[in-house]
Amino acid sequence: MNTIYARICGSALALALSTSSALADATDYRFDLVSTDHQVGSGAILEVRLTDLRTGTPVEGAVIYATRMDMAPDGMATMTSPVTAMPSDVPGTYRFATDLTMAGGWRFSVAAKVQGEPETVSAEIELQAEP
Numbered sequence: 001m002n003t004i005y006a007r008i009c010g011s012a013l014a015l016a017l018s019t020s021s022a023l024a025d026a027t028d029y030r031f032d033l034v035s036t037d038h039q040v041g042s043g044a045i046l047e048v049r050l051t052d053l054r055t056g057t058p059v060e061g062a063v064i065y066a067t068r069m070d071m072a073p074d075g076m077a078t079m080t081s082p083v084t085a086m087p088s089d090v091p092g093t094y095r096f097a098t099d100l101t102m103a104g105g106w107r108f109s110v111a112a113k114v115q116g117e118p119e120t121v122s123a124e125i126e127l128q129a130e131p
């Protein structure tokens with residue numbers, strides 16, 4: 001099981017609260033971290049699942065266009081690491097490779113375009129790099 005550190009970006013929630021529309025919006029989607037083993041080192045794999053909360057189904061074919069890894073959870077927001085999208089065999093699951101160059105708390109910022117959803121879906125996911 002994924003215990004953890006995943007949380008949804010507060011700004012996305014605030015944006016949704018400011019709208020009164022009953023239409024689908026970005027809060028109908030959630031990113032969850034599904035990879036659990038994050039060791040310090042190069043080539044670490046992050047795996048996230050994108051779910052449509054209205055149906056509980058995985059969202060395929062989202063275009064991930066912004067990703068950032070930094071150590072903001074440990075007070076090092078300027079310490080970043082490149083993120084590379086990787087192929088995934090599992091529908092609704094998106095994989096990325098990054099270099100966890102230091103043990104401690106990392107933040108993975110991700111934004112996506114979902115088919116039929118005008119709003120950007122974004123999340124900030126925290127994880128621990130184990131020594």
Ligand SMILES: [Cu+2]
Pocket residue numbers: 071074076079102
């Ligand atoms: Cu650091």
